[in-house]
Amino acid sequence: MFYREAGDFKTSYIDDSQTFPIKFDRYRYYVVLAVAFGIIPFIINDYWANALLLPFLIYAIAAIGLNILVGYCGQVSLGTGGFMAVGAYACYKLMTAFPDVSMFIHVILAGGITAFVGVLFGLPSLRIKGFYLAVATLAAQFFLVWLFNRVPWFYNYSASGQINAPERDVFGIIITGPNAPAWATYLFCLIFLTVCAIIARNLTRGTTGRTWMAIRDMDIAAEIIGVNPLKAKLTAFAVSSFFVGISGALFFAVYLGAVEVGEVFGIQKSFLVLFMVIIGGLGSIFGSFAGAAFLVLLPVVLKLLGVDLLGWPTDIVAHLNLVIVGALIIMFLILEPHGLAQLWRVAKEKLRLWPFPH
Amino acid sequence: MNKKLATLALGAVMAAGPVMADLVFPSLSYRTGPYAAGGIPFADGYADYFTLLNERDGGIGGVPARVLECETGYNTEKGVECYESTKGEGALVYQPLSTGITYQLIPKVTADGIPLHTMGYGRTSAANGKVFSHVFNYPANYWNGASGAINYLLDSNGGDLSGKKIALVYHNSAYGKEPIRTLETLAEKHGYDLTLLPVDHPGQEQKSQWLQIRREKPDFVIMWGWGVMNQVAVQEAANIRFPMENFIGVWWSGAEFDVQPAGEKATGYKALTFTGLGDDYPVYEDLQKYVVDSGKAAGAGDQLGTVQYNRGLYAAMLAAEAVKTAQEMHGTADIDASMMRDGMEALEITNAKMEALGMAGFGPEFSVSCDNHGGPGLVGVVQWDAAAGTWNPVQDFKPTDVEVINALIEEDSAAYAAENNISQRCE
Numbered sequence: 001m002f003y004r005e006a007g008d009f010k011t012s013y014i015d016d017s018q019t020f021p022i023k024f025d026r027y028r029y030y031v032v033l034a035v036a037f038g039i040i041p042f043i044i045n046d047y048w049a050n051a052l053l054l055p056f057l058i059y060a061i062a063a064i065g066l067n068i069l070v071g072y073c074g075q076v077s078l079g080t081g082g083f084m085a086v087g088a089y090a091c092y093k094l095m096t097a098f099p100d101v102s103m104f105i106h107v108i109l110a111g112g113i114t115a116f117v118g119v120l121f122g123l124p125s126l127r128i129k130g131f132y133l134a135v136a137t138l139a140a141q142f143f144l145v146w147l148f149n150r151v152p153w154f155y156n157y158s159a160s161g162q163i164n165a166p167e168r169d170v171f172g173i174i175i176t177g178p179n180a181p182a183w184a185t186y187l188f189c190l191i192f193l194t195v196c197a198i199i200a201r202n203l204t205r206g207t208t209g210r211t212w213m214a215i216r217d218m219d220i221a222a223e224i225i226g227v228n229p230l231k232a233k234l235t236a237f238a239v240s241s242f243f244v245g246i247s248g249a250l251f252f253a254v255y256l257g258a259v260e261v262g263e264v265f266g267i268q269k270s271f272l273v274l275f276m277v278i279i280g281g282l283g284s285i286f287g288s289f290a291g292a293a294f295l296v297l298l299p300v301v302l303k304l305l306g307v308d309l310l311g312w313p314t315d316i317v318a319h320l321n322l323v324i325v326g327a328l329i330i331m332f333l334i335l336e337p338h339g340l341a342q343l344w345r346v347a348k349e350k351l352r353l354w355p356f357p358h
Numbered sequence: 359m360n361k362k363l364a365t366l367a368l369g370a371v372m373a374a375g376p377v378m379a380d381l382v383f384p385s386l387s388y389r390t391g392p393y394a395a396g397g398i399p400f401a402d403g404y405a406d407y408f409t410l411l412n413e414r415d416g417g418i419g420g421v422p423a424r425v426l427e428c429e430t431g432y433n434t435e436k437g438v439e440c441y442e443s444t445k446g447e448g449a450l451v452y453q454p455l456s457t458g459i460t461y462q463l464i465p466k467v468t469a470d471g472i473p474l475h476t477m478g479y480g481r482t483s484a485a486n487g488k489v490f491s492h493v494f495n496y497p498a499n500y501w502n503g504a505s506g507a508i509n510y511l512l513d514s515n516g517g518d519l520s521g522k523k524i525a526l527v528y529h530n531s532a533y534g535k536e537p538i539r540t541l542e543t544l545a546e547k548h549g550y551d552l553t554l555l556p557v558d559h560p561g562q563e564q565k566s567q568w569l570q571i572r573r574e575k576p577d578f579v580i581m582w583g584w585g586v587m588n589q590v591a592v593q594e595a596a597n598i599r600f601p602m603e604n605f606i607g608v609w610w611s612g613a614e615f616d617v618q619p620a621g622e623k624a625t626g627y628k629a630l631t632f633t634g635l636g637d638d639y640p641v642y643e644d645l646q647k648y649v650v651d652s653g654k655a656a657g658a659g660d661q662l663g664t665v666q667y668n669r670g671l672y673a674a675m676l677a678a679e680a681v682k683t684a685q686e687m688h689g690t691a692d693i694d695a696s697m698m699r700d701g702m703e704a705l706e707i708t709n710a711k712m713e714a715l716g717m718a719g720f721g722p723e724f725s726v727s728c729d730n731h732g733g734p735g736l737v738g739v740v741q742w743d744a745a746a747g748t749w750n751p752v753q754d755f756k757p758t759d760v761e762v763i764n765a766l767i768e769e770d771s772a773a774y775a776a777e778n779n780i781s782q783r784c785e
Contacts, residue, residue: 047446051439149530149556159539159770160481160532162461166777177778178469256434258461260532262559263434300439307428313657314429315389315398 003351019201036190041183049182054255056296057189058247063276063288064200065243070274071283072204073236074216075125079137081269082144083241085261086114087248089154092163095176095253096156103168103175103253107192110249111242117144118241125233129219141270148261162260165253176253185254192250196243201285203239212236213283244273279332281341290340298325379692381418381681383408383674384426384444386437386454389657392560393432393456393585395615396666398657400455401427403670405656406649410641411678413648418681419691432585434458441466450698451475451677457533465778468492473699477673478503478609478632482536483770485732487703488782490771494702496676496733497724498632500582501766503608504537505758506630506737507580508544510606513753520549525576527567527583527591530556534582537608539770541580543762561587568594581607588616592624602626606739609633612749613665617742625744628752630737633672633721635749637663640716641671665749672721680705703728722755728784732767735760 003024010016020026044053062080069077091110094101121140125133148154155163167177174180175188203209211232214222223229252259259265272295280291299321306317336342350357387401388394408423417423426447428440437459441452452467452474454460460480467474468491476484476495484493498506512519526541528534538554545552553576555567561583568591571579579600583591588611595605603626607616612629645662649655661667684693684701693701706725712718722736736755743750775782 047442050442055435158773159483159535160457160461161535162458162532164461164465164777167779178465256438256462257465258434260434260458260461262530263458266559299436303429313389314387314427315394318390318429318431 003348003354005352019205033194036194037187041187044182044186046182049186050255051300052296053186054189056293057186057193058250058255059273059276059292059296060289061189061193061196061250062244062247062273063280063292064196064285065240065247066273067277067280067282067284067288068200068204068212068243069236069240070277071281071287072209072216073212073233073240075122075233075236076130076134077137077240078134078267078270078274079121079140079144080244080273081265081267082141083114083118083244084248084251084269085144085148085265086117086241087111087245088252088259088265089148089163089261090114090245091249091253092156092165093154095166095168099166099168103170103188106168107246107249107253111246114245114248115238115242118237118244119234122234122237122241125237126230138267141267145261145265160260162258163252164258165256168253177257180254189250189254192246196246197285197289200239200243204285208232208235208239216283275329279329279339281339284339284341286344287339287341290344294340295325298328380422380424380448381450381693382424382426382444382448383677384428384440384447384449384452386430386440386452386456386459387427388430388432388455390429391431391433391585392562395589396585396610396613397432397455399613399661399664399666400670400673402655402657402659402661403667403672404453404674405670406645406662407671407674407678409649409654409656410645413652413654414644418678419685421691423678430454430456430459432456432458434462438462438466445470445472448694450681450693450695451702453477453673453677455479457481457536458531461532464490464493470695471699472695473702475673475677475702477669477676479533482732483767483774485730486767486771487727487729487731488771488784489775489780490731491783492699494726494731496705496726496731497707497722498735498737499732500536500608501540501763502732502735502737502758503630504540504580505544505763506735506739506756507606507608508541508548509737509756509758510628510739510753511578512548518548522550522578523553523574523576524550524578524580525553525555525571525574527555527557527564527571527579527581529561529583529587530558533584537580537582539766540763543766544759547762557583557587557591560585562590564590564594568598568600571595571600572598578604578606581605581611583607583611583616588613589619592617592620592627595627596620596623603628603741606630609669612740612742614747614749615664617744618747620744622744624742627742629740629742629749631665631740631749632737632755633665633668634717634719635665635668635740635751639718639720642716644716668720672717675715675717675720676705676707679707679711702726703731735763 008023020029066080069075087110090113091106094106094109124136155161165176173184211227214227215232276291276295279294281287302321306312307314385401385404388397405425408425412422426444430437430440457479460476463474474493478498480495482499482501484490484495485499541552557564581591605627607629609630617624617627680701683704684697685691687700688697703726708723712720724733735758737758738755739753740749741752
């Protein structure tokens with residue numbers, strides 16, 4: 001009844017090609033933005049920020065990045081953890097080398113450095129694909145983690161090999177370090193997520209995104225119709241790594257504050273982000289959000305239910321968490337291989353016909 | 359129906375309303391994952407001691423203690439989540455039993471004004487109270503451990519280690535890297551060669567490290583391991599027939615479960631310690647009577663008397679004593695985190711005190727002060743006897759090379775202070 005194209009007339013090309021062609025979607029989008037920017041910062045506390053919202057926002061950026069590579073361009077990557085580490089260490093080196101520069105610039109530069117590294121490791125994708133490419137990116141994962149553990153220059157020769165985020169600000173508001181207010185860290189990450197999501201959305205529905213999808217669907221056919229595979233694949237690696245690098249920088253500087261590369265950016269991080277993309281939905285920006293929210297919220301909700309409400313032993317709940325996440329992944333792969341985004345799409349189709357389905 | 363709803367609502371209000379005053383001790387434990395073998399007994403000991411105080415004495419100074427357990431799985435992200443979810447409950451002191459989580463929490467607890475006690479782990483230079491106002495690592499730290507191991511080797515080799523080869527097998531993380539700096543400095547002083555052999559998380563894969571040890575034949579091997587890594591290392595050492603009496607682990611690599619899988623071959627393996635062994639203490643009678651027999655023991659209740667259980671018990675005892683000190687200082691039984699910090703800084707553990715608690719000789723005597731949050735750093739050595747299934751002391755608590763260690767602590771904490779614009783206290 002409310003959710004339909006009928007009656008929503010477009011009179012210009014700009015209107016016709018907008019992101020949300022349906023009025024209801026458009027208003028929903030504005031409402032979400034208004035709540036995220038206008039209401040949550042005023043009611044947020046440390047627990048909500050550090051346990052739920054920051055990890056969700058940061059993982060969502062990483063998931064968008066990986067989704068561009070895997071979901072849109074079809075290049076399987078297991079190197080996400082390694083690329084996040086590049087972003088984190090680049091951000092750390094920049095933060096300590098140029099203490100007076102704004103955090104915005106550091107994070108964007110960290111993304112740029114990661115994009116460069118991503119392109120380097122993306123070069124093999126021109127010759128190999130599928131599982132072989134996955135193995136090549138796996139090598140990137142292990143090599144990068146080893147590098148950051150091995151070369152003391154990256155962690156400024158500290159005794160423990162850890163990197164610690166010093167206190168830095170944006171326009172006088174502290175963003176990193178223990179004294180940063182919850183609303184500031186939240187808004188900082190939210191701004192990055194919003195801009196990344198808008199960029200990703202518009203890239204994927206423009207020429208660049210279409211060449212990526214052409215490569216994904218059949219690279220030989222794409223080459224015959226004039227898509228340059230070198231350009232398409234390397235831009236996908238660059239853009240994807242840029243987003244992943246930003247998420248790594250935020251993960252270290254804003255969320256955790258101290259990072260040990262082997263533990264935080266190990267192979268399990270690559271898999272976690274890949275699960276987010278798979279559960280959320282390959283080739284969908286909304287899916288990246290849904291997948292990140294699902295995998296960040298699930299353990300916390302289970303813990304709240306099991307430990308705080310039912311009073312079960314903590315180890316039982318931790319084991320149950322593994323069982324449930326595993327079962328859900330298998331269930332999704334069997335029942336809905338296109339992820340949460342597909343459920344959302346089906347729901348929208350149904351809404352269009354409601355209340356008079358055929 | 360309405361009545362039922364009203365009862366439910368009332369129940370919810372009562373549950374959410376202000377409860378009676380209590381002393382909250384969050385226990386960031388890990389009963390799952392590759393480090394659970396060490397995490398379970400420690401968490402059990404920590405919880406059982408507070409249960410004992412509640413059951414026997416009605417709490418500390420009349421105020422009951424409440425242990426809030428939160429599972430971290432030795433994972434720093436979950437550690438942060440646990441910290442944020444428990445700090446609002448009036449947490450008095452955090453003991454994460456993880457060096458990685460400690461590094462996360464140091465700036466956070468300092469900003470929030472909650473003390474952090476990292477007993478024998480964490481950031482070594484936090485012993486400098488002038489820089490780290492809210493972090494304590496008494497009674498001993500990693501650099502005491504490194505120096506204690508070298509001192510023991512010096513003693514057993516006639517005071518001379520020059521030309522000897524020592525290999526350090528370490529967990530490739532902030533934890534395992536801690537002793538390197540001290541061992542390198544001591545290598546210059548005593549003239550031994552140091553080989554570094556990192557083992558990556560979680561530590562099941564050590565074939566290449568032990569192959570290297572077999573090839574290079576170091577005179578001694580020192581290990582900084584935790585969790586499953588310890589068992590694998592002891593087994594591998596047995597496999598290459600490395601003489602066990604020349605193999606020394608830090609205190610986190612010296613529990614029963616670390617050596618039992620290797621069976622008879624583990625006999626002779628040594629480990630450092632800063633706590634007492636076994637259950638031959640009067641406090642265990644009370645534990646049996648008030649906690650175990652009444653079915654209130656934490657976990658499966660089968661860890662009593664093991665090495666890491668004793669550490670958990672000891673950590674809880676130090677926390678409880680700090681609470682008592684704080685209660686005396688501030689004249690109130692219901693203390694908060696800042697009073698707890700004062701209590702920890704004025705903590706004094708004497709033999710008489712430990713005897714009164716039924717824990718005579720359980721740990722070294724020490725006192726904490728404003729500029730020294732690290733205690734005296736006395737280190738003992740124990741040796742495993744597989745046939746008897748016990749750890750036997752081979753060296754009593756002995757002082758370590760504080761001259762070298764203090765210089766390093768000063769240097770590292772000064773760097774931290776400069777990095778974070780901290781001005782020195784205690785002047």
